Amino acid sequence: DVISKEEQEKLYKKSPHNFIRLDLSQEPDSYPAVAQLLKEWLATGIFERDETSAVHFLSHRFKLKSGEQKNRQGFLALAELQDFSTGEIQPHEKTLDAPKEDRLKLMLACHAQLSPIFALYSQPRQTINRMLAVEVEGVEPFIEIEQENGDECRLWRIADAALIRKVQSEIKDQRLLIADGHHRYEATLNYRDQMRNQRGQWNGREPFNYIMVYFANISDENVVIMPTHRLARGYTHKPFLELEEALQTYFYVEQHPKTPEGKISFLKALKTAAKKHRVIGTSFKRDPRYLILRLKNKRIMQRLAKDLSAPLRELDVSTLHLLILEHILGMTPDEQVKSDNIRYSQDEEAVLQALEKEDYQAAFILNATKAEEIQTIVASGEKLPQKSTYFYPKLPSGLIVNKLDPDEEIQDTTGA
DSSP states (O other): OOOOHHHHHHHHHHOTTOTHHHHTOOSTTHHHHHHHHHHHHHHTTSSOOOOSOOEEEEEEEEEOTTSOEEEEEEEEEEEEOOOGGGSSEEOOBOOOHHHHHHHHHHHHHHOEEOSOEEEEEOOTTOHHHHHHHHHHTTOOOSEEEEOTTSOEEEEEEEOOHHHHHHHHHHHTTOOEEEEEOHHHHHHHHHHHHHHHHHHSOOOSOSGGGEEEEEEEETTSTTOEEEOOEEEEOOSOOOOHHHHHHHHHHHEEEEEEESSHHHHHHHHHHHHHHHTTSOEEEEEETTOSEEEEEEESOTHHHHHHTTTSOHHHHTSHHHIIIIIIIIIITOOOHHHHTOTTTEEEESOHHHHHHHHHHSSOSEEEEOOOOOHHHHHHHHHTTOOBOTTOOEEESOOOSSSOOEEOOTTOOOOOOSOO
């Protein structure tokens, strides 16, 4: 969901074996085409089947916009699929039907999990990461790549049964929070249920009862959550004075001129204000100002979102969607989820530029949702609005595929 049409075309042309041909096929009848291509790649050695139990330790070095270097570490393994009702694996975002249907059709065609979901556990002592990092110290990576943006990914294969059992022991009592891959997880649940219905009998060890997961520690400072900004259109235009009055009714409004210098001061002031307050940056088409909005009184959100918990309704993203987009601008929830009406980006400069150059009516600059806010909201059984979080960077695709053979069984490596 972060690949543009132009990037997709570029990757297609780059190599006949680029993973984009499986994950985002351009073929007219894409699902059978992907199944056939995966079969060919397995037959010709483009993909090699690993017949032994292993976990894979992934180090992802990247640089933030500020220039700060980070190294996110995690491991890839299978997790037993759990219905959300168990609370063992928890979602934090709402999903849409179309992406789930697409991923399910892809799985039914090729009987494979092409990409892992990204899940978080909480371990302040960093025991798992430290064990795995010690194991691979001085060892050549199984796969090493440098991406075009300068990111470095190194993947080690770890087959030591004793170490795998230690990792299992450390992770077994952890509740997992899905960071990225909600649609894939729900599609995989649907795939599992269809496979169970087809077979009639199953023992729980079949591959379709498991999902490939990238496990990362939410307590690790290298797990970065970035804000997702919005461009909006599709609402009935409001006269300037009417919009101004509505904003002034609910918000303290700080103004910056819409000039190159004003944009710099606006973005700087927004970051400074966010350290103490919940604020939203905004700009409207043909308004010569950038605005920083700070809610005057929480009571309006209590009235608009009385069914939501205080932590959820106090998020910037809740204020934006419920108070600004719906209450002030008149966009219904259904209108807000249409891709034609709302565009998302992690680049605030690009969002502000697109407002002036493209057919959008408003831009909104948000601050990142904090990890502890996500945990609190999920623990209460609630979900955040779509695109409330962006765990950066996205996982690289194509390193590992989980082929699902219904006649195989997942090995028990716990020694139980």
